[in-house]
Structure formats: structure tokens, C-alpha cells
Amino acid sequence: MQKKIFNFEEEDYAAYCPWHAHGMNTKAGVIRKYFSNSDSVLFDIGCGNADMEMILYPFFKQIVGIDSSLRNIQLAKGRDIPNTEFRHLDIINEDAQPGSYDNIIIVNVLHHVAPLEREKLLSKAFSYLKQEGRLLMFELNPLNIIQYIYFNFFSRLD
Numbered sequence: 001m002q003k004k005i006f007n008f009e010e011e012d013y014a015a016y017c018p019w020h021a022h023g024m025n026t027k028a029g030v031i032r033k034y035f036s037n038s039d040s041v042l043f044d045i046g047c048g049n050a051d052m053e054m055i056l057y058p059f060f061k062q063i064v065g066i067d068s069s070l071r072n073i074q075l076a077k078g079r080d081i082p083n084t085e086f087r088h089l090d091i092i093n094e095d096a097q098p099g100s101y102d103n104i105i106i107v108n109v110l111h112h113v114a115p116l117e118r119e120k121l122l123s124k125a126f127s128y129l130k131q132e133g134r135l136l137m138f139e140l141n142p143l144n145i146i147q148y149i150y151f152n153f154f155s156r157l158d
Contacts, residue, residue: 027138028055031105034136035060040102045091045125046109050076053084064101066091091124092117098127106137 031052035042039061044052047065049072057063062083067073068090076086092113104125110118125135 024051024055027107028052030138031056031136032059035103035105035134037061037102041100043101043104043128045104045106045121046112047076047086048072050079050081050084050086052105052107053081054079057081057083068092092121095124099130101128102130102133104129104133104135106135108138108140110137110139 031042038059042056042060042063044063044065047053047067048069050065053063053065053076060083062085063081065073065076065084065086066089067076067086068088070088073086073088076084106121106125110121113121129135
């Protein structure tokens with residue numbers, strides 16, 4: 001059996017991996033429950049190719065997404081999502097606008113960050129919040145048996 005190699009630039013990831021779309025919608029529901037306010041600005045640290053922005057843009061005044069991957073930012077901008085702005089920014093080594101965001105999300109990002117850099121990322125994230133701002137973070141669970149089986153068995157099939 002030939003392993004399917006997914007091409008993020010040419011294919012729909014949600015069609016290839018339906019649990020990804022379900023997970024994004026579930027997380028978006030939590031974000032909407034706690035953050036949704038038509039007057040608020042959402043700051044997405046590690047926005048990737050803007051899957052979350054595609055779901056959330058109708059519920060916020062503006063969404064600002066940053067990612068350290070220039071290719072992800074190019075893909076995000078190419079989606080032409082209303083009320084969104086995307087910036088190529090490595091939050092660990094560069095600065096954004098401190099004290100200027102109502103809400104910040106960090107969705108499945110920390111496992112991409114070196115362990116010694118995680119505290120710096122979170123410290124900077126908190127510095128970007130307004131006085132009454134809130135931060136919500138989701139992360140993969142390495143103890144989840146389904147994730148373990150997928151990443152350690154199925155993802156390696158040839």
C-alpha cells in the first residue's frame with residue numbers, strides 16, 4: 001500500500017483528515033463561547049494557514065494572525081478572509097504590539113516550540129493582552145491513545 005503524501009498547497013486538508021476539521025470546529029466553539037464579541041480583536045499566535053480564522057472571522061471585529069512560517073502566512077493571505085490581517089512574525093525573537101489585544105489564542109503551537117523557549121513565548125503572549133484581556137490555549141495531548149496510534153503507527157505506513 002502506497003502512503004498518501006498530503007500536499008498542503010494543492011489539497012483540502014480537512015477532506016484528507018476529517019478529524020482535523022472536527023477538532024478545529026470544536027476549538028472554535030470554545031473560543032466563541034469565551035471570547036466572541038463583535039467589538040473585540042483576536043490575536044492568533046501561530047495561525048498557520050488560517051484554518052481557525054476561516055471559522056471565526058464573522059464573530060470578531062478583527063483577527064490578527066501571526067506565524068513564524070512565511071509560507072503559512074502566504075497561504076493565509078491567499079485565502080482572502082474578511083476582517084483579518086496576517087503577519088510573518090517570530091514572537092519569541094521579535095516584538096508585536098504590547099497591551100493591544102482583547103483576546104489571544106494559541107492553538108496547537110507549543111509542541112512546535114523548543115521546551116526552553118515556551119516560557120518566553122507565553123510571557124510575551126501575556127504582555128500583548130490589554131488590562132482585562134484573556135488568553136486561551138489548546139495543545140495536543142500526547143497521552144491521547146488515538147493521537148498516539150495515529151502519529152506512531154498510521155502516519156509511518158508506506
